[in-house]
Amino acid sequence: MSDTRRDFLIAPSILSADFARLGEEVDNVLASGADIVHFDVMDNHYVPNLTIGPMVCQALRKHGVTAPIDAHLMVKPVDRLIDDFIEAGATYITFHPEASEHIDRSLQLIRAGGCKAGLVFNPATPLSYLDYVMDKVDMILLMSVNPGFGGQAFIPGTLDKLREARRRIDASGYEIRLEIDGGVKVDNIAEIARAGADTFVAGSAVFGATSEADPHRYDSVLRAFREQLATVEVGEP
Numbered sequence: 001m002s003d004t005r006r007d008f009l010i011a012p013s014i015l016s017a018d019f020a021r022l023g024e025e026v027d028n029v030l031a032s033g034a035d036i037v038h039f040d041v042m043d044n045h046y047v048p049n050l051t052i053g054p055m056v057c058q059a060l061r062k063h064g065v066t067a068p069i070d071a072h073l074m075v076k077p078v079d080r081l082i083d084d085f086i087e088a089g090a091t092y093i094t095f096h097p098e099a100s101e102h103i104d105r106s107l108q109l110i111r112a113g114g115c116k117a118g119l120v121f122n123p124a125t126p127l128s129y130l131d132y133v134m135d136k137v138d139m140i141l142l143m144s145v146n147p148g149f150g151g152q153a154f155i156p157g158t159l160d161k162l163r164e165a166r167r168r169i170d171a172s173g174y175e176i177r178l179e180i181d182g183g184v185k186v187d188n189i190a191e192i193a194r195a196g197a198d199t200f201v202a203g204s205a206v207f208g209a210t211s212e213a214d215p216h217r218y219d220s221v222l223r224a225f226r227e228q229l230a231t232v233e234v235g236e237p
């Protein structure tokens with residue numbers, strides 16, 4: 001059974017964390033078993049919300065965070081911020097192709113800076129943006145909500161898109177992670193994994209799951225995600 005398992009990674013989105021105690025929140029979610037820190041960058045231009053930038057990413061590194069940081073850039077223009085996030089210690093830098101003037105160049109800039117590069121697809125953005133750059137992406141991120149806010153409901157049509165993205169990755173022969181972002185919960189993560197995702201962003205489901213007994217730990221929700229994922233085998237319909 002083990003060779004039919006994907007290497008599933010869980011990436012809590014700090015968009016739903018308590019920003020007044022961000023370092024501690026990130027420490028706690030990692031100590032609770034998270035794999036990656038998902039870092040949502042919104043510019044009030046490409047998306048109608050304003051969040052955090054490279055200084056906060058750098059502050060997390062200075063605080064001692066060594067886990068991968070997955071910078072999801074919802075900004076336009078893109079390139080100006082790539083160098084800043086490389087300097088700030090991001091591991092993955094992903095951007096929306098519609099927001100980049102030169103997609104191939106943006107991907108190359110990210111890899112040249114030693115980071116892993118990714119393209120993000122909004123629910124209505126076609127996967128054809130991948131046609132000529134499969135050799136330059138380390139991650140494909142499918143949005144299962146329209147970008148800009150946490151706490152929205154998963155758009156079911158994303159499951160077919162995941163299957164199509166998985167087919168493209170498998171056919172390419174490249175090692176590319178397939179990440180899903182938006183509305184991921186304990187009750188849908190297994191279905192999402194069966195459709196082909198291997199990396200799961202979850203914001204409100206994780207940071208909204210504190211208990212009165214221990215408001216600073218997220219073990220139970222992360223354990224519930226892992227239990228669901230343990231039921232999934234690759235190749236299931």
Ligand SMILES: O=C(CO)[C@H](O)[C@H](O)COP(=O)(O)O
Nearest residue numbers: 147148150151182183203204
């Ligand atoms: O990129 C995002 C929104 O644009 C967030 O990563 C995403 O919405 C996560 O939040 P939730 O799990 O609450 O849906």
Ligand SMILES: [Co+2]
Nearest residue numbers: 013040072181
């Ligand atoms: Co995101």
